[in-house]
Amino acid sequence: MKSSxxxxxxxxxxxxxxxxxxxNAPNQSTEKQEGDFRIELNKELTEGLFRLDTFxxxxxxxxxxxxxxxxxxxVTPPMYPDKVGLFASRSPNRPNPIGISVVEIKSISGNILxxxxxDAFDNTPVLDIKPYFNELDAKTDANTGWFNPEDxxxxxxxHLKGIPHQHK
Amino acid sequence: MKSSxxxxxxxxxxxxxxxxxxxNAPNQSTEKQEGDFRIELNKELTEGLFRLDTFxxxxxxxxxxxxxxxxxxxVTPPMYPDKVGLFASRSPNRPNPIGISVVEIKSISGNILxxxxxDAFDNTPVLDIKPYFNELDAKTDANTGWFNPEDxxxxxxxHLKGIPHQHK
Numbered sequence: 001m002k003s004s005x006x007x008x009x010x011x012x013x014x015x016x017x018x019x020x021x022x023x024n025a026p027n028q029s030t031e032k033q034e035g036d037f038r039i040e041l042n043k044e045l046t047e048g049l050f051r052l053d054t055f056x057x058x059x060x061x062x063x064x065x066x067x068x069x070x071x072x073x074x075v076t077p078p079m080y081p082d083k084v085g086l087f088a089s090r091s092p093n094r095p096n097p098i099g100i101s102v103v104e105i106k107s108i109s110g111n112i113l114x115x116x117x118x119d120a121f122d123n124t125p126v127l128d129i130k131p132y133f134n135e136l137d138a139k140t141d142a143n144t145g146w147f148n149p150e151d152x153x154x155x156x157x158x159h160l161k162g163i164p165h166q167h168k
Numbered sequence: 169m170k171s172s173x174x175x176x177x178x179x180x181x182x183x184x185x186x187x188x189x190x191x192n193a194p195n196q197s198t199e200k201q202e203g204d205f206r207i208e209l210n211k212e213l214t215e216g217l218f219r220l221d222t223f224x225x226x227x228x229x230x231x232x233x234x235x236x237x238x239x240x241x242x243v244t245p246p247m248y249p250d251k252v253g254l255f256a257s258r259s260p261n262r263p264n265p266i267g268i269s270v271v272e273i274k275s276i277s278g279n280i281l282x283x284x285x286x287d288a289f290d291n292t293p294v295l296d297i298k299p300y301f302n303e304l305d306a307k308t309d310a311n312t313g314w315f316n317p318e319d320x321x322x323x324x325x326x327h328l329k330g331i332p333h334q335h336k
Binding site: 007008009010011012013015039041044047048049051052054055056057059061063065073074083084085086087088089090094095096098100102125126127129130131132133134135136137138139140141142143144145146 | 175176177178179180181182209213215216217219222223224225227229231234241242246249251252253254255256257258262264265266268270293295296297298299300301302303304305306307308309310311312313314
């Protein structure tokens with residue numbers, strides 16, 4: 001049994017994400033964010049978008065190229081009093097800084113996808129786009145893990161989804 | 169506006185997936201698959217699993233290192249009569265062969281995660297593990313895109329989820 005393969009993989013940008021966030025992005029995406037959110041796919045890949053507009057939601061995979069890798073295995077989530085493991089969080093400071101968001105497709109025009117809000121910096125490189133299938137990806141019996149929604153669910157979700165709000 | 173950045177990114181294996189599939193894997197994962205499904209995280213990352221066991225579901229990201237890249241921008245899904253764009257499919261033959269599965273955590277012991285069925289070959293390298301948050305990831309209003317579930321939904325889902333079955 002190989003316990004620790006020393007493998008490296010090279011990925012390439014297949015497009016870029018355009019967002020209003022040049023210096024700051026929320027912690028997680030939300031469809032309620034206002035603004036100009038677009039994916040500009042590399043033109044030679046446009047044919048790969050055929051019939052993607054039949055889906056309501058897609059997964060967008062992107063490379064968090066503006067994140068400083070901290071190499072900390074435990075993190076303190078926003079609004080949470082304790083530390084949790086890095087892999088039990090959605091922190092961007094990961095060994096492989098791959099971001100993922102489920103976003104809504106508004107429309108597709110050529111190689112441009114107009115999408116709902118996404119928590120990425122402007123000019124973030126795209127790694128992949130996949131359709132989100134109801135039967136495969138929507139786990140209605142999923143939970144919220146270490147966070148107890150009874151504590152302050154609404155407020156926590158504002159942070160998790162990156163919705164701007166005021167603190168008392 | 170940069171339309172086609174020529175960027176490459178280097179990722180590394182953070183562990184390996186153990187499955188019963190040495191020569192063949194189903195098209196998509198299913199929690200109903202029987203067998204030994206485990207993720208063996210690199211030991212130095214074990215601390216990053218703290219409190220992950222509070223989640224019912226996780227995302228597993230992996231590198232499809234056994235896939236031959238075909239560079240075809242349109243594919244014919246199983247049981248489907250027409251072609252669809254590569255990005256409107258879950259085909260493994262992608263510009264960046266990143267696989268993703270939503271799997272259930274059965275238990276965690278040290279650096280080993282015992283999980284529900286996953287559609288990966290044995291010894292597939294892991295790129296990331298993220299918690300699946302109900303409020304963030306479970307889109308109950310998602311659809312099935314180009315596939316019309318009224319056509320032959322149950323049979324299609326057997327294919328999509330990779331459940332072994334007989335054809336008439």
